[in-house]
Amino acid sequence: MNNRLGVFICHCGHNIAGSVDVKRVAEIISRERDVFVATEYIYMCSSPGQDLLEKSIKEHNLTGVVVAACSPTLHETTFRNAASRAGINPYRLEIANIREQCSWPHYANPEEATRKAIIIIRAMLEKVRRNSILYPLKIKITPKVLILGGGVSGIQAALDIADAGYEVYLVEKESSIGGRMVELSETFPTLDCPQCILTPKMTELAQNPKIHLMAYSELESISGYVGAFNVKIKHKQTYVNWDLCNGCGSCIIKCPAKAPSEFDHMLGKRKAIFVPFPQAVPNKPRIDRDNCLYFKKGICRICEKVCDKNAIEFDQQERYTEVEVGAILVATGFKLYDISQIGEYGYGKFKDVVDAFQFERLLSASGPTGGIPKRPSDGKIPRRVAFIQCVRSRDPEKGVAYCSRICCMYTSKQALIYKQQVPDGEAFVFYIDIRTNGKGYEEFYTRCRDEAGVVYIRGKIARIIEDDGKLELYGVDTLTGRQLRMKVDLVVLAPAMMPSDGAKELASKLRIPIDEYGWVKEAHLKLRPFESVNSGIYIAGACQYPKDITDTVAQASGAAAKIIGLFSRAELMKDPLIARIDEEVCVGCGYCVEACPYDAINLDDKRRLAAVNPALCEGCGGCASACPSKAIMLTNTTPEQILNMVFHSTERI
Amino acid sequence: MKLLYYPGCTLKTKAKALEESAIEFARELGIELIEMKEWNCCGTSFNLTTDNFMHQLGPLRNLIRAEKLGAGILTTICSICYSTLWRANDKYKADPSFTHRVNFFMDEEPDYKGTVEVVHFLRLIKDKVGFDRVNELVRFRLDGLKVACFYGCQLLRPRELAIDDIEHPTILEDFVASIGGVPVDFAEKIECCGNYETIAEPQVVANRVYSIISSARKSGAELILTSCPLCHFNIDKSQVLLRETIAGFKPIPIMYFTELALYCIKGEYAESSFAQNLIDPHPSLSRMRTKE
Numbered sequence: 027m028n029n030r031l032g033v034f035i036c037h038c039g040h041n042i043a044g045s046v047d048v049k050r051v052a053e054i055i056s057r058e059r060d061v062f063v064a065t066e067y068i069y070m071c072s073s074p075g076q077d078l079l080e081k082s083i084k085e086h087n088l089t090g091v092v093v094a095a096c097s098p099t100l101h102e103t104t105f106r107n108a109a110s111r112a113g114i115n116p117y118r119l120e121i122a123n124i125r126e127q128c129s130w131p132h133y134a135n136p137e138e139a140t141r142k143a144i145i146i147i148r149a150m151l152e153k154v155r156r157n158s159i160l161y162p163l164k165i166k167i168t169p170k171v172l173i174l175g176g177g178v179s180g181i182q183a184a185l186d187i188a189d190a191g192y193e194v195y196l197v198e199k200e201s202s203i204g205g206r207m208v209e210l211s212e213t214f215p216t217l218d219c220p221q222c223i224l225t226p227k228m229t230e231l232a233q234n235p236k237i238h239l240m241a242y243s244e245l246e247s248i249s250g251y252v253g254a255f256n257v258k259i260k261h262k263q264t265y266v267n268w269d270l271c272n273g274c275g276s277c278i279i280k281c282p283a284k285a286p287s288e289f290d291h292m293l294g295k296r297k298a299i300f301v302p303f304p305q306a307v308p309n310k311p312r313i314d315r316d317n318c319l320y321f322k323k324g325i326c327r328i329c330e331k332v333c334d335k336n337a338i339e340f341d342q343q344e345r346y347t348e349v350e351v352g353a354i355l356v357a358t359g360f361k362l363y364d365i366s367q368i369g370e371y372g373y374g375k376f377k378d379v380v381d382a383f384q385f386e387r388l389l390s391a392s393g394p395t396g397g398i399p400k401r402p403s404d405g406k407i408p409r410r411v412a413f414i415q416c417v418r419s420r421d422p423e424k425g426v427a428y429c430s431r432i433c434c435m436y437t438s439k440q441a442l443i444y445k446q447q448v449p450d451g452e453a454f455v456f457y458i459d460i461r462t463n464g465k466g467y468e469e470f471y472t473r474c475r476d477e478a479g480v481v482y483i484r485g486k487i488a489r490i491i492e493d494d495g496k497l498e499l500y501g502v503d504t505l506t507g508r509q510l511r512m513k514v515d516l517v518v519l520a521p522a523m524m525p526s527d528g529a530k531e532l533a534s535k536l537r538i539p540i541d542e543y544g545w546v547k548e549a550h551l552k553l554r555p556f557e558s559v560n561s562g563i564y565i566a567g568a569c570q571y572p573k574d575i576t577d578t579v580a581q582a583s584g585a586a587a588k589i590i591g592l593f594s595r596a597e598l599m600k601d602p603l604i605a606r607i608d609e610e611v612c613v614g615c616g617y618c619v620e621a622c623p624y625d626a627i628n629l630d631d632k633r634r635l636a637a638v639n640p641a642l643c644e645g646c647g648g649c650a651s652a653c654p655s656k657a658i659m660l661t662n663t664t665p666e667q668i669l670n671m672v673f674h675s676t677e678r679i
Numbered sequence: 680m681k682l683l684y685y686p687g688c689t690l691k692t693k694a695k696a697l698e699e700s701a702i703e704f705a706r707e708l709g710i711e712l713i714e715m716k717e718w719n720c721c722g723t724s725f726n727l728t729t730d731n732f733m734h735q736l737g738p739l740r741n742l743i744r745a746e747k748l749g750a751g752i753l754t755t756i757c758s759i760c761y762s763t764l765w766r767a768n769d770k771y772k773a774d775p776s777f778t779h780r781v782n783f784f785m786d787e788e789p790d791y792k793g794t795v796e797v798v799h800f801l802r803l804i805k806d807k808v809g810f811d812r813v814n815e816l817v818r819f820r821l822d823g824l825k826v827a828c829f830y831g832c833q834l835l836r837p838r839e840l841a842i843d844d845i846e847h848p849t850i851l852e853d854f855v856a857s858i859g860g861v862p863v864d865f866a867e868k869i870e871c872c873g874n875y876e877t878i879a880e881p882q883v884v885a886n887r888v889y890s891i892i893s894s895a896r897k898s899g900a901e902l903i904l905t906s907c908p909l910c911h912f913n914i915d916k917s918q919v920l921l922r923e924t925i926a927g928f929k930p931i932p933i934m935y936f937t938e939l940a941l942y943c944i945k946g947e948y949a950e951s952s953f954a955q956n957l958i959d960p961h962p963s964l965s966r967m968r969t970k971e
Contacts, residue, residue: 373847
């Protein structure tokens with residue numbers, strides 16, 4: 027085929043033209059072999075710029091195009107669509123990146139920048155000359171979603187997606203959904219209680235026929251790709267047959283064994299057969315093996331005797347369910363930094379030093395003290411309470427570098443509720459900065475400080491010691507510069523938010539990247555905050571980074587909208603720029619299988635040949651460089667193309 | 680086992696009992712502490728100015744000489760020597776440009792290869808001998824004696840050099856338990872003793888010591904143990920001042936952990952023990968009974 031090529035050079039305002047002499051580049055490039063048109067324009071991506079491109083393609087009957095502009099990640103699709111409109115195959119258009127890789131770094135040296143721009147364009151011309159005509163791959167989509175995590179984000183997304191008519195599998199590792207939010211006393215800044223705003227949603231979820239709720243379950247394994255993930259879900263042993271159980275609760279009433287309640291953060295008690303809290307969804311009990319008298323000593327079995335439905339199954343085994351889904355939403359949430367690791371505050375040994383969640387339970391009307399805060403040590407109502415913020419947050423030496431974002435607000439809320447419950451009590455908040463960046467937040471904080479009389483002291487507490495049943499704080503007031511010592515009855519810590527237990531293992535199963543702390547990485551912080559880089563896997567809530575309920579719900583609905591958008595198409599289009607195998611040459615050594623980070627290559631043992639799964643291949647080229655016999659190559663990035671690109675970019679100008 | 684040992688100035692002057700008891704105690708454990716030749720000042724305190732280059736030369740010269748003598752481990756007994764030598768060593772190993780500058784500057788010495796590890800005597804006993812072995816050797820038990828262990832700062836901060844958990848260390852308590860004492864926990868065991876303020880502002884030190892002693896007394900302590908000569912000096916001396924100025928103030932004597940350890944094995948104290956104590960430990964020690 028005779029090539030008829032066109033080159034379009036973008037000024038990008040001053041971004042490129044400020045250092046690259048675009049006119050000279052166009053003139054030199056116009057003399058290249060097969061180039062029928064080489065021109066420049068101030069903004070190629072603008073509407074007139076795209077018109078120019080389309081018009082030139084038609085006018086000169088072009089068969090291939092190079093657009094010299096910004097990075098292909100920005101506008102490759104824009105220009106390929108334009109080329110398509112003008113009647114040529116979009117894969118016959120390539121971007122020569124002369125901005126990020128040329129004009130920006132060589133800004134101070136226009137001569138060099140211009141020379142390099144010419145070289146980059148020449149190389150791209152070599153690539154386009156040999157680009158094949160390609161058509162996008164089509165992948166079928168199973169319009170069902172798997173949601174991992176039944177906190178407020180998972181609940182919100184499940185309801186949104188089910189409302190759109192698609193099936194949802196909601197997997198929750200605890201025996202009830204509700205997550206961290208349902209443990210709260212009230213929520214800032216509106217002081218709604220979660221019982222009023224979350225439990226109705228939980229019930230709605232349980233009643234929705236499109237939603238398959240899998241509580242006390244975990245993701246076991248996953249294979250497949252966007253549109254068709256095969257997932258295996260493990261249902262852990264509850265020792266109660268939930269299909270038979272009617273949730274009457276007789277077993278719980280009769281059970282003689284008690285243990286600390288996880289829901290009350292170890293401040294209250296529960297039975298060995300229990301539902302975490304009265305409004306649990308599903309409202310079905312499970313047996314905690316470690317505390318059950320039958321499992322410990324082989325005696326008792328009272329629950330079995332009192333159950334009318336014969337639902338108790340001491341010999342229950344783990345069960346597994348396998349389903350195919352088109353998308354996965356990760357909503358695994360957060361936990362708090364473990365205060366038993368904090369030496370200066372007593373390593374969790376002081377009973378009256380509690381973390382924020384424990385204090386939430388002490389303030390909650392459904393909590394172990396009925397909403398009147400009482401000290402865990404002696405049950406007395408604390409008259410002086412100190413709140414310490416930024417415990418291991420904003421502390422890269424001992425904890426984490428980031429701000430946990432919600433602590434300023436919930437500490438204000440806790441102090442306010444405390445003052446409402448104990449009007450003659452004193453509340454002190456030790457802070458570094460007060461951060462109130464949300465709707466109604468600053469007003470709420472001001473109300474706590476000015477109207478409720480909460481005392482804010484800027485400074486951190488260096489050490490807590492126990493003394494005569496009180497806690498003595500050593501610290502500094504950084505506004506007056508004075509050291510301070512203060513005795514209080516109760517200390518509430520606001521520890522750093524951390525990714526949930528198991529988040530790292532889950533991320534590695536799903537092949538999604540996480541950051542140094544274990545937060546799931548988004549595809550782009552600003553432009554693609556609802557999805558991970560692994561296509562088909564979406565994210566919502568505090569598994570990404572610390573978020574309040576408002577942001578969490580917003581992101582959950584956003585991710586749900588993305589998933590609904592994906593499901594609204596019957597097929598998924600995918601770039602065909604993937605690895606292909608020359609079966610004549612392949613010897614089945616398997617090096618490519620090892621090299622592939624996406625598990626996209628399988629070895630056919632019978633034929634001794636490698637085979638690429640086109641849906642999984644991301645076109646990274648790892649296999650092509652690993653293949654010793656050059657049997658596997660990347661479409662439109664063949665060795666011949668690469669060698670010609672190198673050859674022509676090292677020629678003298 | 681023979682080990683090279685760096686004494687430092689204080690052990691030759693104000694804290695003779697610490698050196699004598701440590702060497703003898705080590706011998707009982709089967710360790711021969713050999714004093715390194717040609718040692719010089721440890722640096723006294725780790726300098727925190729941005730350009731503290733000159734302050735590192737003293738401690739590093741000691742390490743160069745220890746390396747020349749083929750020592751893999753250099754033992755210190757004084758907490759302050761431990762801190763300054765350890766930190767100079769760490770800085771040297773961590774920062775290549777600093778390494779280069781030191782070797783260039785000290786061209787009269789061979790280049791330091793960084794093979795020496797600075798180890799505190801207490802940590803050494805724990806790792807190389809084990810407190811269980813110490814316990815086996817004990818013949819004279821501190822029957823019922825309540826001992827408060829005072830760490831001070833130099834063994835624990837910064838966290839990189841800490842010989843134990845920085846916020847709640849127990850290594851001294853574990854040691855005391857191994858020689859039959861009753862370690863009592865107290866809130867101020869890792870607080871500042873007042874340090875060099877003892878020169879310019881003795882009242883600051885006295886205030887600190889008052890706080891420390893009150894805290895130790897609350898837990899019922901009859902004796903305080905330490906490994907730091909400066910903590911020893913400050914706590915001992917300030918209590919004399921406190922006894923004179925505060926009515927009803929009851930001091931608690933302070934000793935080095937090695938002094939008591941030696942007694943527990945041999946039934947006798949070091950030659951210089953008690954000579955440099957201002958608050959006499961005898962009344963507390965008289966409560967001990969011997970168990971053969």
